[in-house]
Structures are given as structure tokens and as C-alpha cells.
Amino acid sequence: MRLLRFAFMLFVVTAFSACIHRSDDKIRGRYGDTLADLKDEEVPAEVLPVPVPTMDQVEQSYRAALEVAQEPEIRHRILVRLADIEMARSENRQLESNEQKEYFTDAIAMYKELIDLNKGKAQSDVNNERLLYQLSKAYALDGKIEESNDVLSKLVTNFPDSAYSAEADFRQADLAFRDKQYAKAEELYTKVMAAGSDTPFYTNAVYMQGWARFKRNHYDEAIESFTQVLDRSIEPGKDLDDLPPSKKNLAKDTLRIMSIVFSYLDGSKTIDETYARLGKRPYQYMLYANLGELYFEKERYKDSADTYLAYVEQFPESDQAPAFSVKAIDVYSKGDFPSLILPAKEGFIKHYGVYSNFWKVRSEEQREKLRPFLKPYLIELSSYYHAEAQTLDKAKAEYEKQLAAGKKPKEKPEASTKNYLRAAELYGEFVLTFASDPQTPEMTFLQGEAYYAADHLPEAVQSYETVAYQYVDTKRGPDAGYNAILALEELIRRTDDKKAQAEANKQWREHKTNSAISYSDYYATDPRAVAVLTQAAQDLYAGGQVARASTIAERLTKWQPQQSRDLQITAWLLLGHTKFDLEQYADAEWAYRHVLGMLDSKDARRQQVTDRISASMYRQAEFQVKSGDEKGAVERLLSIAEFAPGSEIAASSEYDAATHLIDMKDWKRAEQVLLDFKRRYPNHKLAGTLDTKFAYIYQESEQWGKAAVVLGDMANSGDPEVRRQSLYMSAELYAKSGNNARAIDQYRDYANKYPEPFDLATEARFHLQEMYGKAGEPAKRDYWLHQLIDADARAGNKRSDRSRYLAAMAASKFADDDYSHFVSVKLKNPIKKSMKAKKSALETTLAAYKKVVAYGVADYVTQANHRIASLYSQLSKDLMASERPKGMNDATSEQYEMLLEEQAYPFEEKAISLFKVNTERTKDGIYDNWVKASFKELARLLPAQYGKKESVVEFSNELQ
Numbered sequence: 001m002r003l004l005r006f007a008f009m010l011f012v013v014t015a016f017s018a019c020i021h022r023s024d025d026k027i028r029g030r031y032g033d034t035l036a037d038l039k040d041e042e043v044p045a046e047v048l049p050v051p052v053p054t055m056d057q058v059e060q061s062y063r064a065a066l067e068v069a070q071e072p073e074i075r076h077r078i079l080v081r082l083a084d085i086e087m088a089r090s091e092n093r094q095l096e097s098n099e100q101k102e103y104f105t106d107a108i109a110m111y112k113e114l115i116d117l118n119k120g121k122a123q124s125d126v127n128n129e130r131l132l133y134q135l136s137k138a139y140a141l142d143g144k145i146e147e148s149n150d151v152l153s154k155l156v157t158n159f160p161d162s163a164y165s166a167e168a169d170f171r172q173a174d175l176a177f178r179d180k181q182y183a184k185a186e187e188l189y190t191k192v193m194a195a196g197s198d199t200p201f202y203t204n205a206v207y208m209q210g211w212a213r214f215k216r217n218h219y220d221e222a223i224e225s226f227t228q229v230l231d232r233s234i235e236p237g238k239d240l241d242d243l244p245p246s247k248k249n250l251a252k253d254t255l256r257i258m259s260i261v262f263s264y265l266d267g268s269k270t271i272d273e274t275y276a277r278l279g280k281r282p283y284q285y286m287l288y289a290n291l292g293e294l295y296f297e298k299e300r301y302k303d304s305a306d307t308y309l310a311y312v313e314q315f316p317e318s319d320q321a322p323a324f325s326v327k328a329i330d331v332y333s334k335g336d337f338p339s340l341i342l343p344a345k346e347g348f349i350k351h352y353g354v355y356s357n358f359w360k361v362r363s364e365e366q367r368e369k370l371r372p373f374l375k376p377y378l379i380e381l382s383s384y385y386h387a388e389a390q391t392l393d394k395a396k397a398e399y400e401k402q403l404a405a406g407k408k409p410k411e412k413p414e415a416s417t418k419n420y421l422r423a424a425e426l427y428g429e430f431v432l433t434f435a436s437d438p439q440t441p442e443m444t445f446l447q448g449e450a451y452y453a454a455d456h457l458p459e460a461v462q463s464y465e466t467v468a469y470q471y472v473d474t475k476r477g478p479d480a481g482y483n484a485i486l487a488l489e490e491l492i493r494r495t496d497d498k499k500a501q502a503e504a505n506k507q508w509r510e511h512k513t514n515s516a517i518s519y520s521d522y523y524a525t526d527p528r529a530v531a532v533l534t535q536a537a538q539d540l541y542a543g544g545q546v547a548r549a550s551t552i553a554e555r556l557t558k559w560q561p562q563q564s565r566d567l568q569i570t571a572w573l574l575l576g577h578t579k580f581d582l583e584q585y586a587d588a589e590w591a592y593r594h595v596l597g598m599l600d601s602k603d604a605r606r607q608q609v610t611d612r613i614s615a616s617m618y619r620q621a622e623f624q625v626k627s628g629d630e631k632g633a634v635e636r637l638l639s640i641a642e643f644a645p646g647s648e649i650a651a652s653s654e655y656d657a658a659t660h661l662i663d664m665k666d667w668k669r670a671e672q673v674l675l676d677f678k679r680r681y682p683n684h685k686l687a688g689t690l691d692t693k694f695a696y697i698y699q700e701s702e703q704w705g706k707a708a709v710v711l712g713d714m715a716n717s718g719d720p721e722v723r724r725q726s727l728y729m730s731a732e733l734y735a736k737s738g739n740n741a742r743a744i745d746q747y748r749d750y751a752n753k754y755p756e757p758f759d760l761a762t763e764a765r766f767h768l769q770e771m772y773g774k775a776g777e778p779a780k781r782d783y784w785l786h787q788l789i790d791a792d793a794r795a796g797n798k799r800s801d802r803s804r805y806l807a808a809m810a811a812s813k814f815a816d817d818d819y820s821h822f823v824s825v826k827l828k829n830p831i832k833k834s835m836k837a838k839k840s841a842l843e844t845t846l847a848a849y850k851k852v853v854a855y856g857v858a859d860y861v862t863q864a865n866h867r868i869a870s871l872y873s874q875l876s877k878d879l880m881a882s883e884r885p886k887g888m889n890d891a892t893s894e895q896y897e898m899l900l901e902e903q904a905y906p907f908e909e910k911a912i913s914l915f916k917v918n919t920e921r922t923k924d925g926i927y928d929n930w931v932k933a934s935f936k937e938l939a940r941l942l943p944a945q946y947g948k949k950e951s952v953v954e955f956s957n958e959l960q
Helices: 002-022 024-031 055-068 072-096 105-117 124-141 145-158 165-178 182-194 202-215 219-233 245-264 268-278 284-297 301-314 321-334 338-352 364-404 417-433 440-453 457-470 477-495 499-522 529-542 546-557 565-581 585-598 605-626 630-643 648-663 667-680 687-699 704-715 720-737 740-753 758-775 778-794 801-824 831-854 858-880 890-924 929-941
Strands: none
Touching (some): 145 165, 202 245, 219 268, 245 284, 321 338, 440 457, 457 477, 477 499, 565 585, 605 648, 630 648, 648 687, 687 720, 858 890
């Protein structure tokens, strides 16, 4: 019915009007002039307004003329005009009314009467051709199709050469089609087409020819017919919306039926094959679009998406290709094909993204149409790959955890690097595509995170620094800048101590310093800024860029708002160090004195700072000596003794002052200074050299071997104190002269004879164990190590930091021996017996290390704690590696393994606990090799918690 209604509309709206206009000249020739052909009267030059007559007025005029007309021909013309007026009035009534009824009854009656009147007249043929046509039209407009066709057939029969013959054939074809006589309909439609493309029925005939062929299942021929319709309906370069309504509707209907035809065949493949044969058409994309829509309506989602993608494959560079790709993605989504959505979106990015050829050859206006799709796709895909990578990392951590627990995981997870890098690539494409988008800083930050996780640290640094210093993103900028510094630290660590990468190491260090300075410039209010800048200054100082470090240190001392006391102390200390190294000793002394003023009276660092002040003064004295002011240098050296009485450097300064006085040949004052030194520092290590100094004064010579002999002789006679000092100095001088055998004899003699002063006796024992060690006599070395331990234990209130340190060193050596023995004890069958020996060795070793810890010497406490933790860790590993009883079946073996794990687990937990205790010493500023070793063990035992390598920006409060 829809098809017939469409044909009827074509007949009424198009055919009649077109035929009337086309045959107007012919009809005029047969009828002669009409009223419309009368010559216009001449009118005045000044045109006056003339009212437009109504149709009723025109009719009245004609009727008035009819009353007076006498000639039959004139009367006949008037009657024709009256019938035409009635016809026009009927058409207006039909158009203005919403009611469906007959409007042309009067017009039909009038035309029939006129035809009857023409019978037997000479001009009847001429008159009747038009009258029959008008009558047929009136019947058609009133919906009386059969009567209309009968009249039209009569017209063609009577007038075979009539301009209306094509229309008659068309109407006959329609009737045949309606009666399902499709072969006949096709033949008649083809006949209409043979009349030429100029006939107004040509396009409709081609259209209906296609339908007739379709009804006969002649699909290929139907497609050819419909293609002709589209060729005539759709102008090149125009879309459907650009067409006038009549052509638009015809094209839409044609596209719809063609989609049905293609769906009956091989779908998009048939489209490809058809237009490879017929030639490509500019509207070809519409065929794919309509076929895809048809499949979608029928819920054939896969076929729908495949159709869209088939067009993309055929025309990848066409303007419509991106939209078709999007349609395919939408179909996948609505059709619930989740596994196909992401690959399709990735394909869209590949084909139309910023790196594609499609993008390169398009204008910015055309690119803008792609961005609304690229944006969500890039966000979704980058997030997907990032999340996948993180999932793989978690799986890897779990896998390693199970391995560490002695379990056997099913399968080793895939590496995450590939996914991280793909995510980073997509983040980068987003940034390039949407350079000014508010989300771009976030995507750049995530790109840095992905690169960092993939261990592509240089790329991570670049992304982080872009966020921090190019976008200056207030939300992520601080973290991005800080992460860049951490990544640079890791790069530095990897290239440390590698000659082949020395240049790279240098560049990374320089980069890190510059990045840290930028961080403090851009994010000065961030809590980490001062620590970062402090670390940069320390790195510069350590790298030998003292002047630059000094500039930053000076900046830190002036930082606002004022930082914590500890950070200020560190800045001033660093300033003092750099000024000292730059040989600006007066400025260094000023900086150190500033630090001294900030320290509490009980602060242990006061002595260190005092020593640094004294060292600065000492260096100034040296400069005075070099500049020729030796006398002034002596006065400055002696002032150090007043500033820091009792200090090591004060003693050295006074001793050096005496030396300069000797150089100046001021023997009397030199002797006074040496006597004062002897009085101030009777137990000082240099006290034993006083006799040598005196000998030098008297002999103006300083020959160490001979001096040692002299002092050795002095040790055998005279005052006991002098003897003691001489004996010690002789030993020292023998050692300096390289006569280690005589030095050992003298030190041993001194240690046996002079337990007091305690400090010097301790040093003698220390030298003895050291020399025996170098001489390859371990037993004798152990003896003097025991002497160091015993002497320190008996010292009482004479005990010193030095004696305790040396005792700790000795105790640590013996504890290490016990540790080696513990490790050597293997757990063999019978396990009970070997376990007893193992535990005995454990207890012995624990007791030894507890003695080391008791000394409280930081260097050895961290070592002992690490070793104690290692004992439990080793015991856990030894249990799991112990020899298994023979003859066990599978069940027994499994139970035995579980029993071993239950026994080993508490030891491993104990080890972890102790390693953690050792690592917590970092809070006190202790981060020596043993603390680092504890971190390493925790990374092995608890990879999930400690396995990730993190860099910590640190600064030191200790003097360098």
C-alpha cells in the first residue's frame, strides 16, 4: 500500500502538471487562441493599481459572455474555461480541507458533457485530447483510479501520438504491479523508460522497474535500476538533507529497498562487488550506512558493525570513514560485544589520531570533528592499559610472596612493562591532541607515572617536569616535581661507580640539581622544598661544585618563612663547609660561630662545631704563615687554645705554635710553649714527642730513627713519667721509621708496664693488635683484642669513649667468629642432635653480639643488630634446607614439610622484627651500611612492603 500511495502521489503532483506544461503549445495549436491568449490593451505610462479578481468574479465574467455568445465555437471555448475554473476550485477545496471525500464531481460532469458535445464535430479530436486528460485527472484526484485509467486508455487509443502516452503506460504498469503481475509491470515500466529520460515519468519508472525486479527476485537487476534512481536523485557532493523534498523522499526509499536487497545477498560484500562492476558512486557511503542501520534494526549487531567497518576498509581516507568507525563502536556497545569495543576504539585512534595520515592531510576544522571521539577513547584506553599493568604488578607481588613462602604458584604472571608503555603512549597522544585541554596536565602526570612504573625513568622525568614547570599545575605540580627528583636519584644510583656511564651520571646529577632548584623556585611553600634544596646543595658540595653549593647554602640561611631549627643548622653548617673549602676561612668561622649560637648548651654537636671554628682559625693561621706573617700566625694558634681549651685542635695549635717558634729560632718561647703543652696535655698523644722537640731544639735536627733510640734510652732511666713518655714516644717513632718489630717491642713493654694513663695504654694495646694483624699473627692479635675488652671493663670512671669504641670493635670481631661457626653448623640427620648443636652455637653467638650492643657504639650496634637478625633468618633458612629423613612417603613428607615451615616461620618473623628495629635507626639520622643491609634483607623477606625501590631526599646534621 505504501508503494502504491507513493506512486499515486507522483501521478497527481508531478505527472499531470508536467504533462500540461509540456503539451501546452500543442493544445494551443488545436484549440486556437483562448481568453488567456488575447492581446493586452495598451495601458497608460503611469500604472494604476488594479485589483486582482477572484475566481468567482472570473467565472461570472465567463458566464456573462456565454449568455451573449452566438457562435458554437466561442460558446464551446467558454464552457471549457468554466470547466477549468471548476477544476481549479475543486483542487483548492481539496487542499484546504482535512476531510476525505469527493471534490471533483461537478468538474467531472462538466468535462464529460463537453466531450459528448464534441461528438461528430471536426475539431472533436483536438478538443477531446485535452478534455479526456483533464477528466482522467479529475477522476484520479477524487481517488477513482480505475475510472481515471479507463479514460486515459481511451485517450491513448484515440490519440496514439499523444504526449500523454507515456503516462498511460506508467499507469498501466502501476495496475499490473498492484495486481502482482510483476513481469508485465517491469515490461511496461521499461517501455515508459524507452520514451526517453525527458519524460517526467522516467525516474519513477526506473524506480518501479527496480521494485518489479525485486519482486521477481532478480536482485542484481533491481540494484542496477535503483542505482539509476540514485544517480538521478542525488547530485554529486550533496547529502540527502541538501535535496528538495521530492528527491529526498525518493532517495531515502530507494536506499531503504537497496539495503533490503543487499541484506538478502552478501551484504557489504555485494556492495563492494556491485560498484566494482558498475563503477564507484559518490553516494556509496549511504548504501553502507543504510545497510548497517537495517542490520541494527533487525538486531544483527555483528553484521551491522561489519558493514560499517567494510566501508572503512574500502574507503579509509574518506570523510565519512571516522563516522562509520564510531557507528561500529556504538553497535558493539549496544550489541554487548565488550571484547570488540576496545580494539575498535584503538583502531579508531590508530587510523584517525594525531599520528595518522588521515589527521595529517585534514584541515584544523576537519580535525576538530574527530576530537570529541578521540578524547574519550584516549582516556578510556590509557586508563585500561594503566590499570592492566597495575593488576599485573599485584599478581607478580603475590607470585613472589608465594615463592618466598615456599609455595609453588601455578603460573608466573606476564610482565607489566608493555602495558605501562602503551598507557604512556596513549597519554602522550592525548597531550598532543588536546594541548590546551584542562585535563592535559593530569594526563601528562599519569604518563610520568606509567613511565616510572615501566622503569623508563628519563621519559618519566620529562613528563613530571612538564607538569611541574611547563603547566605549573597547582594540584599535581608539587608531586610531579618531587617525583622527577626521585627518578633522577634512581638514575644516578644506577650509574654510580660505572666508568662506562660516568658522563651519564654527571648529566643526571646536574639535571637533578637543576630540577631541585626549580622545585624550590616554583613550589617554595611546599613542605619538601627546603629539604629538596638542601639536598641539592649537599649534592653540589659532594660533587665538587663548592661555589654553587655555597650560593645555595647562603640562600637557605635567608629562607622565608624561617624553617625548623635543624634545617637552619644544616644550612649554616653547609655554608661553613663551603666557605672553608673555598678557603674563605674568616667567612667559614663566622658561619660556624652562627651555628654554635643556635646549639643548646648540652648539644653534643657543640664540640664538633667548636672544632670547626678552631680549624677555621687554624687555616687562617696557615694563610698567615704562607703570606709571611708567621708571628701573627703563632698568636692566632695560641688563641685557639684559649677558645677551645682541652680540645684536640687546641693542643695541635699550641704544638704547631711551638713548631713555628722553633722555625723562627725563638728557642726560649718555643720551650715555654712546649712546657705549657706538657702541662696542659700530659696525656696527649703528642706528649711523647716533647723530648724529641727538645732534642730538636738542642740539635736543630729531627731524625726519627735516631730520635727513637734516644727516647728509648730515656725510657730506661730518669723520672718514671719521663721514662713512660719516652718509652711510648720511642715506640711511636720506631713505628714511624718503619721498624715495626722494635715498635711492637716498645708498645708491648709500654702496655705491660704502664696501665696508666688509661687512654695511652689503650692506644698501645690498639696499636699492638693492629700491628700483629698486619704481621699475620692472629693469636697474638686476639690476645691484645681481649686486653682491650678487659681493660675497658676494669677502667671504672676512667673509661672513655675511645676505650669503649675499641672494646666494641674487639668484641665485634669475636662475635663475628662465633657467627661464622654458627653458619658452619649444618642440620643433618638425626635432626635432633644437629639442632642441639645449632642452637648452642646460636646462643653463644647471641650472647657475643649482645655484649657488642651493650657498648652502645653506633657503628657496631647496627652491625650487631643486623647480625642477630641474620642469625634467626639463617636458622629459618637452615631449617628449610635441613636434611630430610629417608623413607618417608608423600603424605609423611608433606606433613614433615609443614612441620618444618611451622618451626621456621617464628624465626623468620623474629628476624623481620629485628631487621625493622635496625632500619628504624634512620629516624635518629643513622643510615650506615648495616642499616642499608637490613633494608635489603627486608626487601627480600617482605618484597611487597620493602621491595619497591624508593629514594628519600635526605640531609645530614652531621659535620662533613
